[in-house]
Amino acid sequence: MKLTFRWYGEDDSIKLDYIKQIPATSGVVTAVYDVPVGEKWKASSLERLKSLANAAGLQFEVVESIPVHEDIKLGKPTRDKYIENYIHNIRAVAAAGVKCVCYNFMPVFDWLRTTLKHQNPDGSNSLAYSHEDFLKVNPDELHLPGWDESYSPAELKQLLAEYAGVSHEKLFSNLVYFLNKVIPVCEECGVNMAIHPDDPPWDVFGLPRIISNESDLDALFAAVPSKANGLTFCTGSFGAGRGNDLVHMAGKYAAQGRIYFAHLRNVLYTDDTDSFAETGHLSADGSLDMAAIVRALVKNGFDGYVRPDHGRNIWGEDGKPGYGLFDRALGSAYINGLFEAIEKYGNR
Numbered sequence: 001m002k003l004t005f006r007w008y009g010e011d012d013s014i015k016l017d018y019i020k021q022i023p024a025t026s027g028v029v030t031a032v033y034d035v036p037v038g039e040k041w042k043a044s045s046l047e048r049l050k051s052l053a054n055a056a057g058l059q060f061e062v063v064e065s066i067p068v069h070e071d072i073k074l075g076k077p078t079r080d081k082y083i084e085n086y087i088h089n090i091r092a093v094a095a096a097g098v099k100c101v102c103y104n105f106m107p108v109f110d111w112l113r114t115t116l117k118h119q120n121p122d123g124s125n126s127l128a129y130s131h132e133d134f135l136k137v138n139p140d141e142l143h144l145p146g147w148d149e150s151y152s153p154a155e156l157k158q159l160l161a162e163y164a165g166v167s168h169e170k171l172f173s174n175l176v177y178f179l180n181k182v183i184p185v186c187e188e189c190g191v192n193m194a195i196h197p198d199d200p201p202w203d204v205f206g207l208p209r210i211i212s213n214e215s216d217l218d219a220l221f222a223a224v225p226s227k228a229n230g231l232t233f234c235t236g237s238f239g240a241g242r243g244n245d246l247v248h249m250a251g252k253y254a255a256q257g258r259i260y261f262a263h264l265r266n267v268l269y270t271d272d273t274d275s276f277a278e279t280g281h282l283s284a285d286g287s288l289d290m291a292a293i294v295r296a297l298v299k300n301g302f303d304g305y306v307r308p309d310h311g312r313n314i315w316g317e318d319g320k321p322g323y324g325l326f327d328r329a330l331g332s333a334y335i336n337g338l339f340e341a342i343e344k345y346g347n348r
């Protein structure tokens, strides 16, 4: 297991030397964040990220993410141009030493919450999704925490209208079309694609979602069998779906050699519907048995990249939602402890 930490580049208020001080952390997960989705990344930007990370004693081997342009997901005629740019970016990150590309194929919204500051009983706050609050959201006048800056209301309306004709089957075939072009380049460059599951793992606002559960993953790997077609096993995303058996899924896809990257965090189911709150990383904090998940990964041969996913705001920190320093660092220490115990003694 290689423990990493997400870093948002030079604008991140969390500095690389702080990340290096988190025990056992060997690398950062980052990306070029100042280029519009779908455009080409410059080799010089990637070299800069790599040299900054290396100077702090950290590796840069995972990119999160190279975002996929909506035209590719929609299957529009312009997709081929954006796929060419994507291939350019794969070659560019590979040249900078990246081995794993995290990406997702969610239409429009790549995560969805109803609050960014859910108050926890211990005085901390975290992201949360309330089914009751979600039902009150008017799709024609969308105001969603974390998204209001990304799209104007008119742009959003137009984009949602474009997806009206896109079924699950169509979206899936658009993903396969994309992968059939991209995966041969990944094989040539020694890079693995690692799709991030839907967050949360169900359709929202009538938008189809296709990477939500075990049968979706089976279909994905059957359609594109290359081992370069892999998975980011995000426990918080899959775990929000109460029908997902995470211990089983972790073991199954680790045994298949499909998991290149693991996002580890816990979620707490807060009512009898789909509502959940993000919690601290420990099994005791939420509804997922993190120890059993890590055990399933290790026992089935997982040896990829890991990072703590979203943390709470604790100790007075007011971090980027989910991406403060303190609770993610606690998560790292906990995750490292789980892996150490299971890797060293779990098979006895």
Ligand SMILES: [Mn+2]
Binding pocket: 196, 234, 236, 237, 263, 309
């Ligand atoms: Mn994740």
